[in-house]
Amino acid sequence: MSDIHSLFTGVLPTHNHYGLRNTQALAGVSHVWQDFFARALAEQLGQAPGTAVAQDAQPMDASVEPNVGSDLLSQIVTQRHCDVQDTVIAPPEPLFLPIAEFELELLPPAATPFPDDEIVAQQHQQRFESTWVRPSVLNAGQPLPAPGPAPQPKPLSLPIAEFELTLLPPPAEPYPTEELQAQQKALDFDCGWARPLIINNLRLAA
Numbered sequence: 001m002s003d004i005h006s007l008f009t010g011v012l013p014t015h016n017h018y019g020l021r022n023t024q025a026l027a028g029v030s031h032v033w034q035d036f037f038a039r040a041l042a043e044q045l046g047q048a049p050g051t052a053v054a055q056d057a058q059p060m061d062a063s064v065e066p067n068v069g070s071d072l073l074s075q076i077v078t079q080r081h082c083d084v085q086d087t088v089i090a091p092p093e094p095l096f097l098p099i100a101e102f103e104l105e106l107l108p109p110a111a112t113p114f115p116d117d118e119i120v121a122q123q124h125q126q127r128f129e130s131t132w133v134r135p136s137v138l139n140a141g142q143p144l145p146a147p148g149p150a151p152q153p154k155p156l157s158l159p160i161a162e163f164e165l166t167l168l169p170p171p172a173e174p175y176p177t178e179e180l181q182a183q184q185k186a187l188d189f190d191c192g193w194a195r196p197l198i199i200n201n202l203r204l205a206a
Contacts, residue, residue, distance in 0.1 A: 038076055041069040 114122075175183075 034072055035076070037069050038073040041073055
């Protein structure tokens with residue numbers, strides 16, 4: 001009796017405490033004790049403690065003998081016979097999807113552009129419908145608005161070359177002095193010697 005110690009309320013030591021031992025020994029709801037009772041029942045029925053063969057449970061009278069142990073034993077044997085396989089969980093693999101921004105052959109074919117004359121005709125038709133047909137249809141049967149003042153004439157600003165010097169053609173570059181002298185010498189040669197000689201030969205030939 002000297003080993004029994006009085007402890008404070010709420011303290012549950014694990015050494016030399018018979019109250020805790022009794023609680024563990026009498027706790028029938030523990031899975032460990034259920035397995036122990038199931039093994040003891042299996043040995044009592046004649047099975048070796050490790051055999052995987054399950055015998056058919058004999059029908060018993062529930063009013064005479066409880067059948068909790070046999071049910072639990074059958075459940076344990078059934079669980080041990082389950083084909084448990086380890087599932088290998090592999091990391092996710094990258095998913096390669098074609099992107100139309102980089103794979104240009106995946107894009108739909110480009111639309112054929114309209115010819116220039118058809119674009120001009122469409123623009124003309126759109127302008128005609130927007131400025132004349134649509135207002136006429138929307139304002140049909142409505143009173144005409146009062147006409148406003150006409151726009152005042154504005155002076156027409158035209159560029160004049162006499163005042164806009166930038167519109168004049170650029171002045172010609174003057175000839176250098178050596179070229180002017182050569183041109184004057186050639187002109188004097190033509191007018192003083194070549195021209196009279198040619199005219200005289202023409203007269204003689206005539």
